Amino acid sequence: MNRAFTLAGLIGAAIMLPALASAGLAGTNDGAAAVLQQSFTAKGQAGMDRLDQDDVQRLCSRAPDGPALSEKEYAEIMASEEASIRYPADGQYLGDWRAGEKIAQNGKGFQSSDDPTQSSGGNCYACHQLAKGEVAYGTIGPSLYLYGKLRGNDAETQRYTYAKIYNSNAFLPCSSMPRFGHKGILDEQQIKDVVALLLDPQSPVNAE
Ligand code: HEC
Missing domain, CATH: 1.20.890 (cAMP-dependent Protein Kinase, Chain A)
Known part of the structure; x- marks a missing residue:
């Protein structure tokens, strides 16, 4: 075959x-x-500017064939990406896990065939296992099943989880996880909802 x-x-x-x-x-x-x-052919909202790389993408694309990234360059990426993170002004990191599950399931957004006026999904299942009941998931990222149960739900974990989803490269330069907040893929409320999906004790992610 x-x-x-x-x-x-x-x-x-x-x-x-x-x-x-x-x-x-x-x-x-x-x-x-x-x-x-x-x-590449420009179509709808997917214009030729999709091929323009930002500084992080340019550095990370260099690595496979060009000189490896230095410790200094890694540190610079983490610092610039950390600085990009806008934490919620109300200090609340947990939204609604039910809305979060829909966002995690939704792979729409930014494609030429998508309606740019609709909010995008996070497509988390494309790379992660999350709720046990969903059997269709990718494995590029680690399993997040029982994430909250294993990590706990304290303020520090909530803040880390929010920040990681906002900008994955603040913690792991050149991560293949999209920088959801930094790139405007998900808004603040959507990120909170997904954080709740991972951390809320009632979420199916934490149901054994
Ligand atoms: C294109 C693949 C991809 C998508 C889509 C993706 N991730 Fe990830 N994610 C990864 C990879 C790879 C890692 C491990 C490397 C790293 O830490 O950046 C990761 C790591 C994580 C971590 C850190 C886990 C830990 O143990 O600290 C969290 C939390 C996470 N992802 C949540 C999400 C959520 C929530 C979504 C959807 C909004 C999502 N990811 C979408 C690839 C992806």
Whole structure:
């Protein structure tokens, strides 16, 4: 079954590699960026500016082929991303876990086919296990099942969880988890709702 897939991949690679090599770009991030510029088509809200990287993305994209990030660069990323976090003015981190579960399930937002006037989801299940009852989940991120039960629900844990969701890179530079608050994917109330999904003792995430 995999044969057709592999074959198509090989043909694709065979077409692409000489083109990159002749441009002298094979295996570099400049090469990948050039291919994206050529192949990406602006559509609806997904304009060409989607290919513009911010400083963190540029540094993190350098690592696979270019010089590894230095300790200083890691520290700079964490400091700039920590500074981006806007904590709730009312000091409350816990919203409504029921709303949080809907946000965690919702993968809509920012695609060319999505309505930009509607609020986006967090798509947490794409990468994490959360409530035990949901069997469809990805495993790029660690399981968050029983997160609150294992961590407790004190003020420090609430603040960390809010901040981690707001900007994952404040704690782990170059994390593949989206920076939900920093990039305006989720608003303050939505992040609070998702924090409640993780920490509220009544949430299905904490039900054994
Ligand atoms: C594209 C994949 C992806 C998505 C989507 C994603 N995460 Fe993550 N998440 C990760 C990865 C990878 C890690 C581990 C690395 C790290 O700590 O940044 C992680 C770590 C975490 C942690 C830290 C866990 C700990 O033990 O401290 C929390 C909390 C978390 N995610 C919550 C969420 C929530 C809530 C959502 C949805 C709003 C979400 N994540 C969406 C990939 C993702």
